[in-house]
Amino acid sequence: MDLQHDTYLRGGVVCGSRRSSELRLWRRAAEAETAHIHLYLTPFNVLCVAMLILDVLSPLLLLSILLPGYGCRAADIPEDTTSEFSVRLYHRLQAAGGQDNIIFSPLSVTVALGMVELGARGASLEEIRQAVGFSHLLPGAEFSLLRNVTATLLDDDTHYMIRFANSLFLQEGVTFNPEFLHLMRKYFQADVETVDFSESAAVAEQINSWVENHTESKICGLLSAKDFSSVTRLTLVNAVYFRGSWKNQFRPENTRTFSFSKDDGSEVQTLMMYQQGDFYYGEFSDGSQEAGGVYQVLEMPYEGEDMSMMIVLPRQEVPLASLEPIIKAALLEEWANNVKRQKVEVYLPRFKVEQKIDLKHILQELGIKNIFTDDADLSTMTDGKDLYIGKAVQKAYLEVTEEGAEGAVGSGMIALTRTLVLYPQVMADHPFFFVIRNRRTGSVLFMGRVMTPEVIEPSDHDFDSV
Template sequence: MFDFNLQFARGGANVTVELFELLTAGGVKQNIVFSPFSIQTCAALAFAGASGETADQIAEGLKFASNFHPEVAETFQHVFEKYKDSELLKIANKVYVQEGQQFKPDYEVALKESYNAEAENLNFAESESAAAAINSWVEDKTAGQIKDLVSASAINELTRLVLLNALHFKGSWAHKFDEEQTAEDDFWVSEEESIKLPYMNQKAKFGYGFFEELNCQALEMPYNNSDLSMLVLLPNEREGLKSLAEKLKSVNLVDLAGNLDYSEDVVVQFPKFKVEFEVELTETLKKLGISKIFSEEAEFNNMLQSPEGLQVSNVFHKAVIEVNEEGTEAAAATAMIMMTRCMLMPLQFTADRPFFYAIWNKRNILFAGAFVNAPTA
């Protein structure tokens, strides 16, 4: 039997790499964090009311497991159900609709039953109060981590719908770092330039891999009482992140999970950091082949009972991540590779140069990003 959930996970891994490449066009010059799953989920709320080429572009561009609405809904529902009682991960969806507008019955059912999405009327003509209501919901669902996602200027009397996804993750490490062991050391922002950063230090059994074809080491640090973990891909060279991003297009991150070894202690030196990132995704989505949603030809005729046409005006995405000795807090509101081992010394993983990271369950990637420099905030 075809495994749509695995197909969706592999698609999510591919879209993570594609989004990473697009969001770091011109080189990875700034810290970045984003949630591919949040972006996919928000788009799925639109997909549920789309038809024709519009629906096909969303499904293909964001690597859904299918372009058949029930199958797509089932793959998202699988993830929602998996974490519905999780203390670490909270997922929330909401659709605000202009006062006086009515959903088509099938779309209303899909929102509620397939995407666990609340619906609420709002008067978008009162843009200040509408934006305040939207931002308040996002802030509440992300435990205060994501503020001011949308501006009043993005909303007006022509606005009919605002589709929202919010993710909040807060997990403690299965192997916590001792704060007394945290110490400053060099972080190499380029081949010859370094800055001082606080590093967490410990020795414990972590998932470890050395991927020759990617020219990087991999470390997986699990979170307590969960199937979620942080995967870190560390280039072997100080300026190797751009090359790693290119090489990642030739593999699927899901396949890396089976090539990590958990049997040996690893000496880990990992920086403490907090990163915030925001982006308007219209041009990014167009580069993924999702263009029709932004045009007057957009086919969103399955959403509202009103005969007026709908199109997307903006897609905002904002994410934040903080990593410390206790664990990680993150929020957002949008080929076989063999392992080689040739070390007799204790395995060392020193993240003293720009690296790629993801928070995942070895399938679905909830957050991804790169740490390349000291945060300016």
């Protein structure tokens, strides 16, 4: 292709001279800085906290929060069985999300439901097993699976830092089934404390303190006194603290102000990171025009390569909503099995996504209904027959940046000349889908989409000043 008019190929689309000129200047500036790339730790931080509050007459609250944190190393984790559940959750959120960003943790939802399942019987038990994807397992086998997942993630590793912490807060004077408490310790390593829920302010302070201690003070004031009442009987908390850094780091000095094109046709200014490195990359087709024909998949491993972020990017002119319907659990596996390691030019915006989700309605749509009604059977927890779940909420926060400590030396950048682009180019300057997963097991920790990255005001640090 003749590039004398400063055009370049991106996802099969020929783009105009202004953007091409900007990219050329960007690369030249990056190359002029140094002939080597010094790797910088990229703090991708995610923390999830799932909270379940069981009441006798009032609702049970399931509250999950995800905030910045360290990665995990998987060794002998059983193959994931809940990918379909993860995708179904995403499609429910996507259907209700309009043009909003999406972020949630299938892992957090699965662990929280597993804790509820441990105390459930009858239809309450079977609906959870069926919806999450455990029905093909022998009864109770899912608890060993979840235990193995969390136990492996807790293993100390130099590449990642991860913390799982579970706790039960029981109402003083209420007798819970000793076997239930034993199994909670066995499968979820849950601590047990007794409190007086009628002293709602004191209980909120105690639980908030527990959450803060297990999240390195990232979450403060999680609950308030109004979240409890004299009829609350059990509060179950699940905290997961995760943070990982890219194996191939971005250099902060190469980040530039860039235009991000939203699917509604408008544009916003954001900070775009850039690097050229070895990643897992592939181009896929849905066999029709529903997803614009061809779309790109980029898998970026974190340090240690057990964990990765997979980015799925439609062509520039194709709305993400056209691609989303084809996303299935089998397709996640197809992407992972067919991306090939090669040198790729990556333009990825710094982004920050946050979302609070009402899970009750979504879980009911997915077939988990009984536990939210008066017919709920949670009698494995206690002899009482009037426990039920009244509310389910998850709040998630995810931030991806290039900041951090300096690491190892990498390869140099190449300036754009009047020749063909030497390497595939992934330009995430329009909406994309992402998954954070364990590459060994396929277990999905986080899933979402970026419709609008972090918006900034135009500054002097743009291409015109390079």
